[in-house]
Amino acid sequence: MKIGLKQFGNLLIDYLKPQKGRVAKFAIALLASIGLQLLNPQILRNFIDTAVAGGSAQSLFIAAFLFIGVALAKQLMSIAATYYGENVAWTATNALRADLVEHCLKLDLSFHKITTPGELVERVDGDIHNLSQFFSKFSVYILGSLLLILGVIVVMFVEDWRAGMAISFFALIALSTLISLRSIAVPYWGKYRQINAEFFGFLGEQLTSIEDIRANGAKNYVMYRFYKILQRWLPTYHKARFADTILWTTTNGIFTLGYVIALALALYLWNQKAITIGTAYVFFYYTTLLSEPIEQIRNQLEDLQQAEASIYRIQDLFQVRSQLNAGGKEQLPSGALSVTLTNVSFSYSDVQGQASTSLRIKKPDIKPELILQDISFHLPPGHVLGLLGRTGSGKTTLARLLLRLYDAQSGSIRLGNVPINQTPLTNLSKHVGLVTQNVQLFQTTVRNNLTFFNENISDERIYETLKMLGLSGWLHSLPKDLDTQLGPDNSGLSAGQAQLLAFARVFLKDPGLVILDEASSRLDPTTEKLIEKAIDQLLIGHTGIIIAHRLATVQRANQILILDKGRVSEYGLREELMQDSHSRFAQLLKTGLTNLLV
């Protein structure tokens, strides 16, 4: 779990290079404060020796004012160093956060299915927060502290070679002991952060399913899991803190040893008349001054222990590769797209195994269950396919493959005769629109919710679309029209209204292929009529795939495909299948579609 120096260096260079100016100001302020710290004991010595020798009051005043001036300047430099240091840290950690968020967004769904939202929050925020100290202070503080130690040693040698030797010996013992103890807490902090991530994952899961938990009386189960996590959390924290305490105690013991050496040496040299009382004070002062950089190095090494665990986990996340390649350069034709599937087979367990990292699930050896097997069909541009099948037969999975949320393990999928993995992945969502039963609204304005921040879509188009969908009344009831902020939990919209908004999104995007995962229930007759009308409008000039749960929706399909346990059980033109009394579709129509399928 050791992170090499090179990796530390690379991370620092990558994120500090863009703010060279600020880092330079930070370093200057810090070094100036170190220089001023070395200067002040000399003024004090002058003050003491002048006072002991019965020097003039004027000289004493000058020394005193100089001392105060230098102390103030040192404080100012420290404030400036803190200010620039914090700025550097925030800028660097925000850049790293942004990179990590972008990376996670690019990962395919298999990663997101096995990583809870809470765990991701902890990774993207918690771990990176730990690195802020590392970015702002690590290199400059370590360098600054070493310089201060070196400065003290040089000054002490100038004062007396024996004092120089003694303080060098002390600094060497102190540093080597602390460095050798440096990594004892790293594994404990790594484990602590992992449980942290699990806890936030657990919280996120519970908060999103609060209704179900209450409705099913699952509170005891939730509390049980909560206590189980706490049970592991506290001992891990104790172990990590205990390892830190060993460091802290060792440092204190070493300082005490340093003071004893300094006092003994000063007493000895003063008795020998080799130094003045002012110089004896200076010995002691410089030894105490040494404690600050040594403590600073200890703190930095402590931070580094935590940072090391976080860096490891962040790198682990960066190493998770999306199973989806970025696609080729071929462009999809504009307008309605044909859809051709040839012998497509797909399994989830295969892709989830591939998404594993060292921290995740290992790829199982068992043969993965195929969710879709050998699916083939051809839908000409502008035609509509009604996709039917029992629950769990693979209808939604098929839709996901058309959007390349996952890639099929075998077979080919073509849109407009272009293999979908040959067109840029980022472009695909412009050509394929999906309306699912679970409509997700975001905490932003109505406008942004509908356009997904595409500023090329005019307000007039939005008004027209909402009018066509019968949502003008709803829009006018909002306090700020299109600028009204929608909140979480779908802002009190009914399931039908939310779905109509999802239709509006697809209208505004105007894709070549529209996939509707039709809402099967809970719609009142008025909303149902509105949705029917919306579907009719939406399909004009577009190719459509409707995952259908109701007879009315299937009536507009040109083709019908019935899935059964991931296989095509029936496929053909709707008219032909209707007329063939032996077809499964004709029987479904006779008995009532949903009853037989679900």
Ligand SMILES: Nc1ncnc2c1ncn2[C@@H]1O[C@H](COP(=O)(O)OP(=O)(O)OP(=O)(O)O)[C@@H](O)[C@H]1O
């Ligand atoms: N992310 C996933 N990871 C693993 N298995 C999954 C995942 N999503 C779906 N499955 C499994 O794949 C199979 C097909 O699911 P899918 O959602 O495609 O069915 P469906 O026909 O759309 O069902 P419904 O009509 O109930 O929505 C099911 O057995 C399901 O358990």
